[in-house]
Every structure is written in C-alpha cells, then in structure tokens.
Amino acid sequence: MTGNGPSLIDVARAAGVATATAGRALGGYGQVSARTRERVLAAAAELGYRTNGLARSMITGSTQTIGVVVTDVANPFFATALRGITDVTHPAGFEVLLANTGGDLDAERRAITVMSEKRVDGVIVAAAQPGEGAHLKNAIGAGVPVVLIDRLVRGVPEADTVTIDNERAAAEAVAHLLELGHRRIGVITEAGAPVRGPRRRGLFPSAVRLRGYADALREAGIEPDEALIGVARYDRESAYDATLRLLATPEPPTAVLCTDNVLATGAYRAAQDRGLRMPEELSLIGFDDEPWTTLVRPELTVVEQPTYELGTRAGQQLLDRIADGSGTRRPHHVELRAKLVARGSTLPR
C-alpha cells in the first residue's frame, strides 16, 4: 500500500503539541483547551489526517464492528433480516462484517474464526447446521457474544436467540385449512426434516414447521399421512417436481402447505401447469409474504413472518449484551409470532 498517510505524530508535530494532546483534541476524550484543539484540528485538516482505527481498537479493546453470518444474502429473507440488523446497529455506531456460508458448516467455522480474529464485538448467526455448535461455544468462551437467529443450535445454551414460532405458525395455517373443510392436507418441505422426534433445540425452521403441521392434524383427529408429505431440495424446480408427484397420487391432497416461499413458487407453478383451479380444486398456502403474492391470480395465502423485526430484535439483543460486558447476563430468548394472511388461494368460494 501507499505511504499510508500522516499519523497522529505528524499532526502533533505540525500543531506544536505532544501526541497525547493531539489525540485528545481529535479523539474527543480528556481535557483540551479550545485554542489548542483548534490548532490541532487545523493541522489535521491540513495534512489530511485519518484516524487509524486499528491502532485505536487495539487500545480500546473495541472495534465497533459486529459480524453477521448467514447462509445466503441473496435470499430475501436474510436480506431483509440483515437490513433490520444494520438499521439498529448502525445508529449505535457499529459496522457490519458480513459472511455467506452457503449452508456449509466448514465455511461457517472459518467465518467465525476470522471474525473472532478481527476482534468483532459480537456476532449474529443464522446457523448452517443445527447439530454442531462447538465453534459457537468456543467464540462465546473467548468473549465474543453470539446471537442466533432463525435457527437454534444444539449445545450453545449461552447464546441469545431470536426466532419465529414456526410450530405455531404452521399449525395456524393447517387450522385455517381444516376450518375450510379440508381433510387431505399435503405439505411441501425441505429435505432432512423428520416428522417425529423429541422436542428440543437444534431443529431447522422447516422441520419445526413440519412438526407444527403434523401436530395440528393429530389434534384434529387426523393421522399424518406420509404420502402427503412432499420432500424437496431448497429450490423451485425441486418443489415443482415434488408438488406434481403429490398431485399424481391416487388420493391427492385438496390443500397444500409450503414451508418456505421458494418452495411456494415451485408449488404454485405446478398447480398452474396441472391446470388446477385455485382454490376450488386446490388450496395453497405459502410461507413468508413477498410482493408477488398479491400479483398472482388467485393471490396467495401466506404465513407472514416478521422478517425485518427478526433482524432488529437480534441487533438490539446483541447491542444489549455488548453494553452489558459483565458476561453475567443470562441468555435471552425472543420468539416472534407469524401471522396468517388469508387470500384467494384458500378462501372458500
């Protein structure tokens, strides 16, 4: 790099004061007379001085930077959550260091390590895998506060969490369909989500939603039918295929719930291509509200997640913990509620 510009020493020399005094004038700490402050500021402006944040951070022990680790910023869900995070943390004087894991656990480990070495004041993590949290536990042990969003991780009880009550959200969607008279209700969900299993930390939203779906059915006296559960990869085409398979079974569902909005686009397209009239021949519910859901015909009924708020709450959570500092603060767990927005794709005729 180039000569890197003038340092505080240069400014002090130019102003005819000690470096300590120049630092006080520019940094806004300690006592400086108005006259010398002005002299120092003038000298700094003259030389084009830029504070070296690295040196400052080494002394103060704070970088005024937080890390944000997500699987994919291009996903509108994480993008808006990220916006929520920055909207809260930026006014508080914090910058955001961003990492994309692409869902790869190793990438997440590396990201956490690098951020930790860069001495971020805390991290907000949307975990890649629910099962492995050793690296997060390490970070916390090293004094880096961790806030988990959207996904809980096993083995990190010290972390704050901000999540959405996915079980309840899915159950409400199912209840809505039951109320409309549906009995054979299908679901399109992401691969790797077990239908049964103990209720505990370390499950992904899609899995939790699937449980909410199953529980709601049982509560209505309907035993969940494996044949009505369509498993897909996390992309539109896969969801499209899964939906077609579901609709081609001997006893096809009269309603389908999608556990994600990407999956919903595939399912919607499948219903269109199959020539099924919605909601008469097939009712459809998506997850996560997006602008397009009111442009399609019929409009799509969705479970609307408070995505932006997820970000703001997580940001606030992290700020609180950073401000606390003592490390004695017990972990907080925020669970936000999603809202069912009924539209044409499920309304009764």
Next chain:
Amino acid sequence: MTGNGPSLIDVARAAGVATATAGRALGGYGQVSARTRERVLAAAAELGYRTNGLARSMITGSTQTIGVVVTDVANPFFATALRGITDVTHPAGFEVLLANTGGDLDAERRAITVMSEKRVDGVIVAAAQPGEGAHLKNAIGAGVPVVLIDRLVRGVPEADTVTIDNERAAAEAVAHLLELGHRRIGVITEAGAPVRGPRRRGLFPSAVRLRGYADALREAGIEPDEALIGVARYDRESAYDATLRLLATPEPPTAVLCTDNVLATGAYRAAQDRGLRMPEELSLIGFDDEPWTTLVRPELTVVEQPTYELGTRAGQQLLDRIADGSGTRRPHHVELRAKLVARGSTLPR
C-alpha cells in the same frame, strides 16, 4: 471486555521460544524447524490462542477486508449483486464490511470515512447521488481503491466502474414494442430523471434508461410525448398511481415500459385493477428478472440484468486493483449487456 485471551507472548513463553519464533510458527512465514513449530502449535492450542488480526494488520498494512456500500441490501438487486461480490472476494481471503446508505449522501460519506479509518483494502460503492463524488475522490487519494457499480458518479474519473448498458437495454425494449406495432409507448420511471440533457457521467440507471427510451422512439420517427412519461417515487404504490394516471389520459399508451422491477409490480397491479387484458389491451415490460415474473398471468416480459455478474465483476475488478498496488493502473470500465426476455405480457396474440 474480558481479559481478551492469551497473546503471542504467552504462547512463546509456554513453548519456551522467543515471540518472533512463535509468530513464525503460527503465521507461516520465515524459517522454523518442524520440532519447534509443533511445540508452538501445541502451546497455542493448549492456551486457546487466537491471532489478533488488528495487530497483524497494523504491521502488514492490509486488513483483508473490503467495504461494500449500497443503498439498500433488502433490495433483491443489491442483495444478489452483493452475493456476487462475496462469492468472488471471499475465496481470495477477503471479508466484506457492509454499509447501507438508504440513498442518503451524508450516510454514504460517513460510511466511506469509517471504512477508510478501519483501513479496508478497497471499497465497492453503489452511489447515493450521481452528482457528488468528492468523498470518493478523497478516499482514492488516501490510497483506498474504489469500484463503482450500477451508478456512475461525476468527478471520480480514477474509479473503476462496472455498470449495465441501460441505454441500450431500454432501447431494445422499446424496439421490441415498436416491432409489435405499438406507437404510443409509455414509461414509468423514478423521479428526478431528465428526458433531455448532455450525455455524460453522473446519471442514474433510471435516467439513462429513460434516455434510451426516448432515443429509440426518436429513431423510429416518434417524438417522445411528455404525457406518456409517468414519474413515480421508488415504491410500488407510487408506481401504481402513476400508471393509473397514464392510463386515464385521453390518449392512453398501448404499451408501458417500467424502468425498474419495483415499479413493475405497481404497474402490473394497476393494469390488473383497471381490468385491462394483457397483452391485448396493454403490453407491459419490466426491468430485472425475478421468480414471480413467470408466475403471473400473463407472464411478464422483462429486461434481464446480469445482476449477479455485476457483483462478481466488481469484486474481481477490486481484487485486481488491490493486487496491483502500484496505483498506476488505469481505471477499467466494464459495461455489461442486459437481455430482453419476451413473454406473454407483450407477445402478439
């Protein structure tokens, strides 16, 4: 913050070597015998040592961090561009420091200042205002490489740029409509875009697209009609209103081009609410392809921008300039081409 953990000195003491040697063993530079390296590594693992990146960066002069400044990460356009940036820079060992300006020039100035003080190795900027580039010029003068994306800024000739040929893209869209026999072609565009004016740097995409629209019309012997230019704020509702106004004129357009995808959602909705059959009664073209454009009926014809590639190219551009270092590299200007994707909203019956 907590005691901040063991330092290199502690590791060296534990391993019974000098700090310089411990640094060599852990940092992978200089000469170290296999045996001592192992001793140092063992001691480091034992103590739970984390390299202090701040101290390292102070010496090496590189933070392995780049800054990215956009107006809104929640906008899918910037979100995918950002994804492109990280996908290129992360493998090269760079982290991304993100800032949202919300379109505010002062916020952009502050962001650039802070990033510069944090000693990022370079910045990628989607500018808030095309007219003011003094702060960017300053940054470049201070040795911080700048790559502009999507929007050109006046007064910063030293910056690399990666943009999309918006003029040509809009012209192609208009040509498509002319070919279909349309003569009264309207446009919905963002406020603040002059129809005429000299061709020069410092114009925003919407303005450039509007010029492309006007030029294409003139080339076909049609003088652009002010009454066919709908101006809106950058949101769906405003575009909705502007479209309705356009359609309510005495001689309404038979086709409408939107200079942005957010505006397109509003226009599409307006056409629906007005009960206009597309493409028979109104042809519509949007900007930027998104998943929903193939879910609506009719499917939306769009100008597809290479958004992801915009990010990757910008990332590569910045990496190249950082690697160069000499500062003698002449600025590169990459202009990517958009592609018209014809769909049901414009196809002839």
Next chain:
DNA sequence: CAGGGTAGTGAGAACGTTCTCGGTAAGCGG
C-alpha cells in the same frame, strides 16, 4: 499569603503482532 483543588499538557508505557538484524550451530567442500 499559604494551601488546595483543577484545567491543561507532556513524557512514556502499553496494546500484540511482524519485520530487521545479528548471532550461533551445523553442514560441506577443499
């Protein structure tokens, strides 16, 4: 006028690395 508090300043340590330089021991050719 003595005593004590306070605003302002300077000198130097400290943060935790990497870099520079010099020194020691081992290996090797003659």
Next chain:
DNA sequence: CCGCTTACCGAGAACGTTCTCACTACCCTG
C-alpha cells in the same frame, strides 16, 4: 582444519493509537 553457506532462532524496533502518571500554571478560599 579452515572458510563459507545455510537453517534456525532471539532481541528489539516498529506500527499508531490511548492510557497513566506527573507536572505546571492558575484560580479560589480562608
């Protein structure tokens, strides 16, 4: 056995700030 090279390592400087401490005026109080 001598001289030369090379691998390895240590001591200390350097990066550019903030923090600690001490010191000097100066003002105020009694």
